[in-house]
Amino acid sequence: MSQLDPSYLQGIVDMGSNGIRFSISSLQPPTERIMPTLYQHRVGISLYDAQYSASGERQPISEETINGVISSFLQFKQTCEDFDVPKTQVVVLATEATRTARNSEDFGKQIKEKVGWDVIMLPKEEEGRVGAMGIASSLPDVSGLVMDLGGGSTQLSWIIKSEGSEEVRMSESGAVSMPYGAAAMSRRLTEAEKSGSTGKLRQEVQSAVKEAYETLKVPQELQDAAQRAGGFTLYLSGGGFRGWGYVLMSRHRVQPYPIPVINGFKASRKEFLGTENVKMAAAASLEENNDEIFRVSERRAGQVPAVAFLVNALAEALPQIKEVRFCQGGVREGYLFTKLPPEIRAQHPVVVATEPFDSPTSSKAIADLLQSAFPAVSSAGAHDDYKSTFTPAILDAFANLVYYHSSHSKDLQATAAIQCTTSGILAGVHGVLHENRTLLALLLCNRWGGEVPPSVEAFKGNLEQLIETPWTLWWINYIGAVAGLAAAVYPAGVKENNKGRLALMAQWSQTDKGKSLLVLQVKLAGLDAQAYNNEIRAIEKVGKKKRWIGGKHDVGHKVDIEIV
Template sequence: MATVYAPQHLRAVVDMGSNGIRFSISSLQAPTARIMPTLYQHREAISLYDAQYSPTGQRQPIDNATISAVCTAFQQFKRTCLDFSMPETGVKVLATEATRTAINSDDFRARIKQAVGWDVTMLAKEEEGRVGAMGVASSLPDVSGLVMDLGGGSTQLSWLINTRQPADVQMPEQGAVSMPYGAAAMSPRVAEAERNGTTAELKKEVLHAVTDAYAGLKVPSSLQDLAKAEGGFTLYLSGGGFRGWGYVLMSRHAVQPYPIPVINGFCCSRAQFLDTASVKDAAVASLEDDGDGIFRVSDRRAGQVPAVAFLVNTLAEALPEIKEVRFCQGGVREGHLFTQLPADIKSQHPLVVATETFDTSNTSGAITKLLLSSLPNRDSTQHTSDHYAETFTQDLLEAFANLLYHHATHSKDLQSSSALRSTTSGILASVHGVLHENRVLLALLLCQRWGGDVPPTDQQFKTAMEQLVDSPWTLWWINYLGAVAALVAAVYPAGTTARNTGRLALSAIWDENGKGEPELRLKVVFAKDAQSSSFAEDVHGVEKVGKKKRWVGGRDGVGYKVQVESADHE
């Protein structure tokens, strides 16, 4: 059944950026407020930055034709808002660098007001950075590191801590430091510097600005200590310029075709991020390609890659050690919406929020406990490279439990495949705030819950998803948990209820076999009325995961022997 969103919970946001104008309608209705579901979105490719420069590069007012096009787009969006029964008080128009610095900004905003009756809120430089940082906080479950937002006309630098604790999101008092180094603004400057041989001077200017900006942020010692312990900061990037860079990196990923199309949550190493020569070559090739080029990288974005590459190289020198880079979809729109949420809502895990609406029988809590109880405590017996306890968190398993029965209505031919696609093109594709790693893990868990057998049309996709998993040990645990979930679902075909609570109990420990090899022992206890013999095949399915021929990589691969002790409750 489709969710009905009440009009009083709808929020319309217009984000007037330098390279385009984004119109959207989202819902902050419980229980899905944390993921801010988008009901409507549209982008008008009107560059307010380009409109302010003549063909010779001279600064000029925004021309009448551009203003008229903007007003027409606003009028269309106002009609859309009426179609959604949007209250007028729920509409917010936010303008950034291009509008803020326009020669005729007052007249431009007055024309919009005359056309639709809406006031335009101009974000100050620091406030733009603050709202952008909140957009990053909305994009991921947890954030701790440095944040950069690369727009068309400016770049913002900040730091952010959002660990989903009771405290709200932490960032600098001034929000962010804004610098006039946007992707569109830098493109002609970089090109000119290369022609005139003044690249070194331009780099010195940007290097000095970024270094001063970082010093002015006064990064807290707790964040600096975390960076030292983990080998460097995590750098969170948002804005169209950086997202274009991220899509190029995805197109060059070791796993091809890269199976997750959304940029939000994509992660790369410092070395991959700084491989500017390869990224520039790929962007140039896409411009020369008569085909489709790079997915989600327009010719405009590809043309800006040299300027972004210049900025990336400068960042490598100006900022302290960066360990990894995480790309975020959240920007002004998401940041504005996220600031309206109370702290307890902000602290929710997006994956749990997105899946709990599918737990129609309200049984996932008991099932999550069963799944957790099938995982033994960490022990010296296990392989030292196996980090299952950190990977299969309660949040991930709760999301798994929420969707345990969702594909039961599908034909057996479709269950595994539909479950496999659920996080990329299925029921969770649109969810905001999910890491690529969690999309992969949940998809593979759900696929294995239904047996893991997919048709040839989906085999390449499944292989690509498996290649994104960080360790073969994790793949083995996915197979194990999938088999355990199938057993749980067989015992509780309608989920747990007041009538059947206690029908199944699980407990797991580490042991060693006669050869001194680690062995997982799972005890399965059925209630008296459960008729354990009815579930012998499901119990055997768990045990089969431990057979060496079923290990990841075969008999000489990765896995543990599994001994299942099945008993009836006395």
């Protein structure tokens, strides 16, 4: 891996409504697309709450709070010096709470005088635009409506970024900002419940959301795509929505949910709108004898009723929503993503993240071999659509890591491999879908034989339950075994002096009973096939019916190996 160059470091202070986030990221090639974080720290100073007295009256941010902010800034300034961050590459971004504070100008002046940093006050529309770019950074492709729920406000917009495309399209006006952040809604809802005006508040929020949607002028192509798909995808970011996502994780059909990061988590419309279940789970977590929900603080749990109120209003006001995606990206990630050249933004995060581990620099040849192990067309129709699952990006990422665990002892290889996307080398990578984390983990595990110790069996089983179809699980077992053969033939990777040792070709045939038969032709140039009996038999075993994916109707294909 390349030596860290401090000239590529970027320090960011994100002054949010619920807290202040400090971070140092690297935009050094070749991994700038995933914006690796070297340092991050959050100070729980709520600049929104600081502007209200105990009686609920609006007030300026107090000197005590300002002093606390400045103290945390000075600490981060020292941290930036420790990391050798260039002084010109530290930015302070302020959002709703700071921008609308009564003493906003004086607040900024004190920071400048005592710390030496200018505060960039993001206008409402720009805050939404930067937040949308943060969402674009969080996934390989995005196409739908986006919402960022902060403490003081929420922004609504639309965005289109196709996988591999350099272009990120969004509303020319940036985003529509509404004063319905998690903290603000909590305050408004409490007041409405006291005065018996929750119905009026609901109508107000619904009207504001409907008006915001009309203002955005969502492109017809996006509307048509949503109609064909059965609704829009809604991309959600911000602390309030992330808290909602973690509660949904805690209620997921797979328990414990095996992926700890929120970014890339998907929920159906029904799950997202199950507000009563979420409210009950959050309320239970606040009781003294119950465990807290992972990554849901007491403050976030206390805001759940307000977020539920907003979610219900969204369901009534927005067009049909098919599914939601939760994103980690916000102002910080959006600011960094905006700085990247278009051709870098077009890169696939999981490929960029795994390329540094391609030590033999032979992954392209390995990926081509893996691709050739798939028949050109599917034999089983739409329910076995392996081409849309095992995309070039997934195969490239898999090939990049095929040799990574070679130095581990045999009893550790499959275990380390299956955990690498959730607690290992790829755990902190920004921009990866949960589906991709799951797929890559299981592929790598099966590349090393798929056998894990009892302590990891439940984790593996939970990952397998996240795979949407049993056909995909079967192909994971198959292509993992094929990767094992490729790595055995090329133990040090594919090089100029050993190209052509192995060639694969797959095609469909039929058994005597008319069932599908996957014929894999294996050509070993100048090699004794008996030396690779174990790897070849491992592929054949995947085709044995007892190894098919079980249930009432076993799923799989018989495999016939032809040595040519």
